[in-house]
Amino acid sequence: MKPLTRKQVADAAQVTIEAVRFYEKEVLIAEPPRTEAGYRQYPADTVKRLRFIKRAQSLGFSLPEIRELLALRVDPETTAADIRHRAQQKIQEIEQKIQALHSMKLALERITETCHGSGLASECPILDALDQEANKGEPKP
Amino acid sequence: MKPLTRKQVADAAQVTIEAVRFYEKEVLIAEPPRTEAGYRQYPADTVKRLRFIKRAQSLGFSLPEIRELLALRVDPETTAADIRHRAQQKIQEIEQKIQALHSMKLALERITETCHGSGLASECPILDALDQEANKGEPKP
DNA sequence: GTTGACCCTGTATTATACTACAGGGTTTAG
DNA sequence: CTAAACCCTGTAGTATAATACAGGGTCAAC
Known part of the structure; x- marks a missing residue:
């Protein structure tokens, strides 16, 4: 496969050409090989990485967090046990986010139902949606 | 119930006292009533709002998006149909986020399994995790 | 009645994540 | 062979979301 230019990866991943350079500086993507003239030559999967x-x-996720996520792979620098441990922590974080989004979705569904029916309620169910303290063990029907 | 001071809501919601003022300026929380001396007096549910x-x-979600979410309630300014419409759009966004987080979780689970077993693979399954184009209709086992 | 912990306003500074030049070189199509 | 469209580097500027004063007022407790 032919390597891609900076504009080509940028367009394919829907980011700006400047953002690509920025992510390289931030070590979120690897420094690609260069042509004689110094032009960057990106392998095709850089596009995936940018989209990720x-x-x-x-x-x-912040850029440092994303850097950590992208580093979750077995390589000579890290032990398998270490990776497994970090991956499990990330899985927990993700589960919490999913949980919060589910609550939020539920709250919004309640809103659409309220608005569909008689349509004169004016409380704000969304407020309770993500309330960690309040939601402990009592998920409302 | 007694109203809360700025420090009290801030502490309860785990934000800084300055952040509370900032959110007020950004119209994410309402301007609270004041004492004679000009001290803010927050109702208890401001804590929920801050936590949300x-x-x-x-x-x-960005602050403008959060403002929109918090505005999803029936009031004299907006019609029920309008609210319902906007809520449904938000639900879709949320479903997409949930979907993406699920893919990510799955990828991380694959990593922990890989690391658990023989432990010498070094591809990066996480890269494909959120790849919208690649994931169309072919969810990997 | 003064000390410490809090409150007020306004403004300045910071961190994160870009985005936009300036000033120059290269490559490809016509 | 030249013009458009790209590439390079470095540095400056922007938007968002805070955070940090400065300079002063209030209140409750000792």
Whole structure:
């Protein structure tokens, strides 16, 4: 497969050409090989990596967190047990996010139902949606 | 119930006292009534609102988006149909986030399994996890 | 009645994550 | 062979979401 130019990876991943350089500086993508003239030559899967970064950001992960996620792979620098441990921690974080999003979705569904029916309630069920303390062990029907 | 001071709501919601003022300026919380001396007096549910803001942020919502979420309630300014419509859009966004987090969790689970067993693989399954294009209709076992 | 912990306002500074030049080199299509 | 469209580096500027004062007022407890 032919290597891609910076514009090509940027367009394919729906990020700007400048963002690509920025992510390289932030060590979120590897420094690619260069041509004689110094042009970057990206392997095709850099596009995946860039898309992953964007999506993970929209899920509330910061760049340092995303760097950690991308580092979760077995390599000579880290032991398998270490990776497994870190991955399990991330899984927990993710489960908490999923849980919170589910509560939020439920609250919004209650809103659409309220608005569908008689339509004159004005409390704010969404407020309780993500309330960690309040939600302990009493998920409302 | 007694109203709370700024420090009290801030502590209860685990945000800084300055953040409370900031959210007021950004119209994410209402301007509370004041004492004679000009001290803010917060109703208890401001704590919930602040916690909602923090949690929603960690799920990747920006302050303008959170403002929109908090505005999803029936009141004289908006029609029920309008609210229902906007709530349904938000539900879709949320479902997409949940979907993405599920893929990510699955990828991490694959990593822990890989590391648990023979432990010498070094591909990066997480990269494919959030790849919208690649994941169309072919969820891997 | 003064000390410490809190309150007020306004403004300045910071961190994160980009985005936008400036000033120059390269490559490809016509 | 030249013009458009890309590439390079470095540095400066922006938006968002806070955080940190400065300079002063209030209140409750000792």
